[in-house]
Amino acid sequence: xxxxxxxxxxxxxxxxxxxxxxxxxxxxxxxxxxxxxxxxxxxxxxxxxxxxxxxxxxxxxxxxxxxxxxxxxxxxxxxxxxxxxxxxxxxxxxxxxxxxxxxxxxxxxxxxxxxxxxxxxxxxxxxxxxxxxxxxxxxxxxxxxxxxxxxxxxxxxxxxxxxxxxxxxxxxxxxxxxxxxxxxxxxxxxxxxxxxxxxxxxxxxxxxxxxxxxxxxxxxxxxxxxxxxxxxxxxxxxxxxxxxxxxxxxxxxxxxxxxxxxxxxxxxxxxxxxxxxxxxxxxxxxxxxxxxxxxxxxxxxxxxxxxxxxxxxxxxxxxxxxxxxxxxxxxxxxxxxxxxxxxxxxxxxxxxxxxxxxxxxxxxxxxxxxxxxxxxxxxxx
Numbered sequence: 001x002x003x004x005x006x007x008x009x010x011x012x013x014x015x016x017x018x019x020x021x022x023x024x025x026x027x028x029x030x031x032x033x034x035x036x037x038x039x040x041x042x043x044x045x046x047x048x049x050x051x052x053x054x055x056x057x058x059x060x061x062x063x064x065x066x067x068x069x070x071x072x073x074x075x076x077x078x079x080x081x082x083x084x085x086x087x088x089x090x091x092x093x094x095x096x097x098x099x100x101x102x103x104x105x106x107x108x109x110x111x112x113x114x115x116x117x118x119x120x121x122x123x124x125x126x127x128x129x130x131x132x133x134x135x136x137x138x139x140x141x142x143x144x145x146x147x148x149x150x151x152x153x154x155x156x157x158x159x160x161x162x163x164x165x166x167x168x169x170x171x172x173x174x175x176x177x178x179x180x181x182x183x184x185x186x187x188x189x190x191x192x193x194x195x196x197x198x199x200x201x202x203x204x205x206x207x208x209x210x211x212x213x214x215x216x217x218x219x220x221x222x223x224x225x226x227x228x229x230x231x232x233x234x235x236x237x238x239x240x241x242x243x244x245x246x247x248x249x250x251x252x253x254x255x256x257x258x259x260x261x262x263x264x265x266x267x268x269x270x271x272x273x274x275x276x277x278x279x280x281x282x283x284x285x286x287x288x289x290x291x292x293x294x295x296x297x298x299x300x301x302x303x304x305x306x307x308x309x310x311x312x313x314x315x316x317x318x319x320x321x322x323x324x325x326x327x328x329x330x331x332x333x334x335x336x337x338x339x340x341x342x343x344x345x346x347x348x349x350x351x352x353x354x355x356x357x358x359x360x361x362x363x364x365x366x367x368x369x370x371x372x373x374x375x376x377x378x379x380x381x
Contacts, residue, residue: 113146113381120176122146122380125217127350129254129262132287133357133374134341135304135323136172137187137206139266139285142224142252144212146176147380155324156370157195163370164195168324170203180212186228191238201235203324206248220256225249239325242314243277246270246326260291269309270326278326280310289345296347302357304339306367308332320367338363343374353378 113119122145131141136151153168170189176182187206193199208228215222228248234240250268257263264287272278289300306322314328320337321327343357359372 118177119146119381120144120178122176122351123179123212123215125215126222126254126256128256128291129264130289130298130300130345130347130353130355131376131378132264132266132285132302133300133343133345133355133376134302134339134359134372135283135285136170136374136376137323138248138250138268138270138283139264139287139302139304140184140186140210140224140226140250140252141264142212142222142254142266144176144178144180144182144210144224145174145380146182147174147378148172149174150377151189152375153324154373155368156372157197157368158366158370161197161368162195164193164197166191166193166195166198168192168203174210180215182210182212184208184210184226184228187230191235191240193238198239199235199237201238201240202233203238204230204232204234204240206230206246208248210252221254223251223253225251239321239327242326242328244273246272246278262289263287272312272326272328275310276312276328277314278328279308279312279321279332281326282307282309283323298345298347300343300345300357302341302343302359303362304341306337308335308337320365322367322369325368335365336363337361337365337367337369339369341374351380 113121123143126143129141129143131149132139136153149172151168151170151172153166153170155166155168157164157166168189168191170187172188173185174182175184185205185207187204189203191198191201191203206228208226210224210226212222212224227250230246230248232241232243232245236242248268248270250266252264252266254262254264265285267282267284270281270283272280284305285302286304287300287302289298291298304323306320308320311318311330311333312328313330315330317327317329318331318335319327319329320332320335321329322337322339338361339359340362341357341359343355345353345355347353353376355374355376357374359369359374361367361369361371
């Protein structure tokens with residue numbers, strides 16, 4: 001356990017150190033005030049740069065970056081600025097009507113996926129972020145997204161449970177209903193196993209709502225809150241479908257670190273409606289990534305902490321189920337289960353992610369986890 005923890009800590013330290021390269025926001029603001037501002041004409045609440053100001057720049061022009069960093073764009077962009085480099089100055093303005101303020105795409109875009117204005121586009125203000133992978137049911141991305149996420153999990157059980165494996169095939173769906181509110185369907189799928197402890201069957205179904213409380217693209221951070229309800233709809237032979245369901249309440253925070261790294265942190269409490277059938281659990285999941293140069297590839301590390309708040313009486317063994325299972329085990333109050341993961345993600349397109357992660361327990365208590373491989377494929381609108 002010590003060797004695995006040391007390896008994970010070393011990787012996370014390297015990522016954090018590499019991300020210490022600060023974005024030159026102060027230099028850009030000074031350049032804007034001293035050099036570009038005198039050449040810019042005013043038009044209402046917006047600043048209109050002359051052609052020479054924007055000519056020759058790749059990505060966003062310095063005048064746009066300076067405007068966003070200084071906060072002058074908040075008046076014309078209700079949701080802030082989009083500082084992501086998507087090709088050219090003209091691309092940055094797309095649909096926003098011109099000016100130095102590159103508004104977030106979801107502020108300017110009024111289109112919807114199926115018509116009727118119901119399904120909105122994903123928030124594009126943080127397109128340089130990637131979604132977390134482990135604790136997949138509860139580790140929620142703070143962004144407002146419209147996406148489908150296919151998940152495959154290969155989960156190895158510890159020796160005392162026969163050292164067999166469990167495979168999970170699942171589909172998550174998230175739908176942006178507005179610039180801040182989204183519907184999230186976080187748990188479903190098929191459980192397939194060779195273990196004598198449980199049989200193959202269907203997982204419970206969980207869904208809920210997420211609301212973006214704070215959205216600060218120009219400062220590089222955002223925060224959301226939400227809830228899900230997990231209905232006892234799964235197969236009891238797969239150790240699902242027990243109790244009267246579980247209410248999960250969570251908060252999620254994301255922040256850009258320098259120009260290439262990102263932090264996402266989610267914490268929440270899972271509260272069963274029948275506390276004799278399922279356990280109450282507090283969890284805290286953290287994700288740190290770093291983009292590899294200018295390539296659409298990222299390396300990342302993740303840590304998940306599960307603290308068992310209350311025991312139950314539905315299961316014969318004092319065994320922690322982690323993220324996918326809630327056994328209702330006795331004598332687990334105060335127990336801690338911590339897992340660590342390392343992974344790689346690719347973004348072949350701006351609206352697509354492909355990822356793989358390896359996860360292992362870092363504490364003496366392992367629950368039902370020996371180690372796990374997780375793969376996901378995300379497609380966004």
